[in-house]
Amino acid sequence: MASYSTIKLSITDNGVANLVLDRPEKQNSLSPELHHELLDALDTVEEENGRVLVISGNGDAFCGGMDLERAFLRPRRDGPQEFIQANAAILEAMTRLKHYPIPTVAKIDGWTFGGGYELMGVCDFAIARDDATFGLSEINFGIFPGGGTMWATVHTMNRRKAMYYAATGETFTGNEAEEYGAVTMAVPGEELNQTVDDLVESLLEKNPVTLRFNKEVFEKSRYMTFEDSVDYEMAKMEEMSYLQGEDWIETALKQFEDREFRPGLESYDTGNTDD
Numbered sequence: 001m002a003s004y005s006t007i008k009l010s011i012t013d014n015g016v017a018n019l020v021l022d023r024p025e026k027q028n029s030l031s032p033e034l035h036h037e038l039l040d041a042l043d044t045v046e047e048e049n050g051r052v053l054v055i056s057g058n059g060d061a062f063c064g065g066m067d068l069e070r071a072f073l074r075p076r077r078d079g080p081q082e083f084i085q086a087n088a089a090i091l092e093a094m095t096r097l098k099h100y101p102i103p104t105v106a107k108i109d110g111w112t113f114g115g116g117y118e119l120m121g122v123c124d125f126a127i128a129r130d131d132a133t134f135g136l137s138e139i140n141f142g143i144f145p146g147g148g149t150m151w152a153t154v155h156t157m158n159r160r161k162a163m164y165y166a167a168t169g170e171t172f173t174g175n176e177a178e179e180y181g182a183v184t185m186a187v188p189g190e191e192l193n194q195t196v197d198d199l200v201e202s203l204l205e206k207n208p209v210t211l212r213f214n215k216e217v218f219e220k221s222r223y224m225t226f227e228d229s230v231d232y233e234m235a236k237m238e239e240m241s242y243l244q245g246e247d248w249i250e251t252a253l254k255q256f257e258d259r260e261f262r263p264g265l266e267s268y269d270t271g272n273t274d275d
């Protein structure tokens, strides 16, 4: 596996990819090198058949947002084209992540600002320390949340809170983030690792093909009429069944027929985990 200077990537035998932003001396802010390494890591995780991707930060921050000097100040002084070029890879990485074919989990252990909020927001799940600090700080240096951060904000927080924090740049805690719908859940710091591990374990128990379709249909159906979505969901159901070899009939509902599990309370045995 490639070695990186701004991130760390490891993949366990059972397919859990741990991607750690590793610029603790700069609060894991997103430098141009990091943009490219993140993109490369996303390729690697797919090539290595990762099943769940967990993104976290080393040190006090999950992610301090864009590197204000390396990605903004310096390239912008060189001109608009240089600025666009300096940031093209991170915009591509964010877009890739939003459509990433496996579940993505942001583990939030500290500061999360601007582009760091976006990184969290394009992940499927976000588990935060209850005392983590979040902020849409762009307004504090004269811009609005851009490059997809506004999208992540309005799609993860309710309207009133989204506008309030985007316009004031005030910070909010992990507990508040949970209350506003910005994170999946906030937990005490000492429970963070276990909570993420439990979520990952639960995802590993599921059929990976179904998880991929679940995500795609979840995202697309949000923008459809009910009638269009009924058609779309039924068509996708057939595609999924074909691609998973009718596993939901042949294995899952067969196990139900044999009364081996209660689907309301537990997952069928996909054969993907040891127990």
Ligand SMILES: CC(C)(COP(=O)(O)OP(=O)(O)OC[C@H]1O[C@@H](n2cnc3c(N)ncnc32)[C@H](O)[C@@H]1OP(=O)(O)O)[C@@H](O)C(=O)NCCC(=O)NCCSC(=O)/C=C/c1ccc(O)cc1
Binding pocket: 025, 026, 027, 029, 030, 060, 064, 065, 066, 067, 068, 069, 070, 087, 111, 113, 114, 115, 116, 137, 138, 145, 146, 147, 148, 149
């Ligand atoms: C509250 C922080 C996170 C922590 O404070 P601290 O604990 O006192 O730590 P330090 O401030 O000492 O941070 C350690 C080092 O990290 C540096 N650092 C800490 N965040 C940074 C940083 N985002 N950059 C560049 N050095 C930093 C910080 O300057 C310092 O550098 P140095 O003095 O050289 O040791 C503080 O560092 C801070 O306010 N950081 C800036 C957070 C911030 O506003 N981030 C930018 C959000 S805006 C954004 O992401 C925009 C996205 C966007 C995307 C695409 C678009 O097209 C348009 C927009």
